[in-house]
Amino acid sequence: xxxxxxxxxxxxxxxxxxxxxxxxxxxxxxxRSGQFNFQYSVGTPWQxxxxxxxxxxxxxxxxxxxxxxQREALGKFRPYYNQRTSVADNAIAxxxxxxxxxxxxxxxxxxEETLRRLYAIGIISADxxxxxxxxxxxxxxxxxxxxxxxxxxxRLSTPLEAYQSLLNSDTAQYKVELLQSHxxxxxxxxxxxxxxxxxxxxxxxxxxxxxxxxxxVMKGQKIIDRGEIxxxxxxxxxxxxxxxxxxxQNSLVNRRLTFLGQFLFVAxxxxxxxxxxxxxxxxxxxQRGVQWLIGCICIIFPILTSLIVQTNFTSIYVIPFVMAPxxxxxxxxxxxxxxxxxxxxxxxxxxxxxxxxxxxxxxxxGLVAIYSLQELSQRSxxxxxxxxxFISYVVxxxxxxLIMEQELAQINTYMYAYFVINAIVLLFTYPLLFIxxxxxxxxxxxxxVELSNTNxxxxxxxxxxxxxxSQHSMQVANLAAAVAQEVDANVQLVRxxxxxxxxxxxxxxxxxxxxxTGINPHRQLSEEESASIIISHVVDGLKLAESYHLPExxxxxxxxxxxxxxxxxxxxxxxxAHPDEExxxxxxxxxxxxxxxxxxxxxxxxxxxxxxxxxxxxxxESSINTLVDHIIDNQMSEGYFLNCPITFSDVLNIKRxxxxxxxxxxxxxxxxxxxxx
Numbered sequence: 001x002x003x004x005x006x007x008x009x010x011x012x013x014x015x016x017x018x019x020x021x022x023x024x025x026x027x028x029x030x031x032r033s034g035q036f037n038f039q040y041s042v043g044t045p046w047q048x049x050x051x052x053x054x055x056x057x058x059x060x061x062x063x064x065x066x067x068x069x070q071r072e073a074l075g076k077f078r079p080y081y082n083q084r085t086s087v088a089d090n091a092i093a094x095x096x097x098x099x100x101x102x103x104x105x106x107x108x109x110x111x112e113e114t115l116r117r118l119y120a121i122g123i124i125s126a127d128x129x130x131x132x133x134x135x136x137x138x139x140x141x142x143x144x145x146x147x148x149x150x151x152x153x154x155r156l157s158t159p160l161e162a163y164q165s166l167l168n169s170d171t172a173q174y175k176v177e178l179l180q181s182h183x184x185x186x187x188x189x190x191x192x193x194x195x196x197x198x199x200x201x202x203x204x205x206x207x208x209x210x211x212x213x214x215x216x217v218m219k220g221q222k223i224i225d226r227g228e229i230x231x232x233x234x235x236x237x238x239x240x241x242x243x244x245x246x247x248x249q250n251s252l253v254n255r256r257l258t259f260l261g262q263f264l265f266v267a268x269x270x271x272x273x274x275x276x277x278x279x280x281x282x283x284x285x286x287q288r289g290v291q292w293l294i295g296c297i298c299i300i301f302p303i304l305t306s307l308i309v310q311t312n313f314t315s316i317y318v319i320p321f322v323m324a325p326x327x328x329x330x331x332x333x334x335x336x337x338x339x340x341x342x343x344x345x346x347x348x349x350x351x352x353x354x355x356x357x358x359x360x361x362x363x364x365x366g367l368v369a370i371y372s373l374q375e376l377s378q379r380s381x382x383x384x385x386x387x388x389x390f391i392s393y394v395v396x397x398x399x400x401x402l403i404m405e406q407e408l409a410q411i412n413t414y415m416y417a418y419f420v421i422n423a424i425v426l427l428f429t430y431p432l433l434f435i436x437x438x439x440x441x442x443x444x445x446x447x448x449v450e451l452s453n454t455n456x457x458x459x460x461x462x463x464x465x466x467x468x469x470s471q472h473s474m475q476v477a478n479l480a481a482a483v484a485q486e487v488d489a490n491v492q493l494v495r496x497x498x499x500x501x502x503x504x505x506x507x508x509x510x511x512x513x514x515x516x517t518g519i520n521p522h523r524q525l526s527e528e529e530s531a532s533i534i535i536s537h538v539v540d541g542l543k544l545a546e547s548y549h550l551p552e553x554x555x556x557x558x559x560x561x562x563x564x565x566x567x568x569x570x571x572x573x574x575x576x577a578h579p580d581e582e583x584x585x586x587x588x589x590x591x592x593x594x595x596x597x598x599x600x601x602x603x604x605x606x607x608x609x610x611x612x613x614x615x616x617x618x619x620x621e622s623s624i625n626t627l628v629d630h631i632i633d634n635q636m637s638e639g640y641f642l643n644c645p646i647t648f649s650d651v652l653n654i655k656r657x658x659x660x661x662x663x664x665x666x667x668x669x670x671x672x673x674x675x676x677x
Contacts, residue, residue: 468514504541
């Protein structure tokens, strides 16, 4: 008992962990600022309803206008430079020491006076001069003893310009060639150094003074109504509203509350889905492939929706949400498909601007898709479904818009283009089904139809190597399909499985009665050897199924069509020949297991009845009824169907259909008269 509780505890704990992980993963992609999700562009009509300012907010200038004003302010700004007096003193002292005795004293005095004048005005580095010019700044402020003196940039000299001024200051009295010969540029250096701290502080203050606001919008003020053309000013208001909402939503408290709300909402929806599966679709809990498929659908579509909403890449209606119920209709069932579709739509709606319109459109289109695709067996059905979904989109959207706007002119015709794209994308469901089959291990109706084609390689080989078995399989397929139709089972699955259930007989076809032509090789064998050959057709069939890559669901029919039954003919013969000997039952039993689904039970009944009917000497209504009742009653008494979800009412209907079909197959023909001569 405690061991069972421990196992259940681990199972539920694992489910809770997976549940919380899936919910967290979905919510992580949902945008936290889901209130402003409008898509618009200047010069186009506003496609949504009346928009009223939900709060007071500042009307912001666009980024280009703010940048231009900042550039203008920066052009008028004058940075601070400190003038280093020691540079001039050191340069003149060095010049006197180097040139004293090498140049006349008049030249030295002239050089000193010129240098002092240049240094007094200010010498700036070439890099700083270029940087100031690139910022359109026309001057600087020179700080001398804590006093800032403005000066125009054109009055300042770079080291090269100062050298040229020194050479050309008085060419009439002082020879340029003589001055050039003494490398006077050694005594010229920049004595203006940028005061970065003071300059940055004032520059930040100046930039802060540039207003980014261009007005104010009050709560309750009309912004725009449906059909109105979006101009530059309205676009500026919308951009300001979005920015203000993002600021509010990006606050830590708001983001946490939004995340909590989204988590609770998504968790509640997923919990409802889990309860539905637990109560009404218990078998899905044991099917990992179905669980993974539903989980992927519940994750992928909300993520795609969130990405489109956050990027404003295109309209949300280009996503083929109807693809989810179509896929689940093919591989699961229509009720589960609709519930999953609505849960996905509800999750996606919480990040949209018009959730009611979206939910209404998805509700109707999902129902239309499910109704139009009850059983997928042809590619044209997907095309038809896409057409019906497109029509439903158009009708529902138009009806909703007429209710809201009451004018045809106000309807946004761009939406119909999105619906066309949606229908085109929905057509890719057909190739996607093949990928899903291989990924999750499903078998669709289309695959079953393809497998039931008697011209495929394996069935053609069966008809050539074991023609009697091939005919038997086709008769069983017809019987089983008719029975499945009556008891609401999967008709196509039973029909296809019946065609393959005896493929193992191809390994030793002559040992089976339907393939013999007067020679019975069992006469040369013992009962045990004959039973071994007969029983081995199940194992041989599984090997062939694996080599031909038949789906696992078809292989289960090969395993179960005899269950754990006896090869009774040879068992009875052996028992009669050895009445006093203890018989090893395992040598005469099929490996099994017994059927576990309604479809497998139907195949076992149809196979046994069809095979036994060939041994009847007289095909009368009484003999056929007795045969069917005897075989099925024996199978039930031996417990072959204990693990099947089959009722007594189903068994009675199965008997009735088998009797009717056998009477039709073996009806008595009228003897034609001969013409007298």
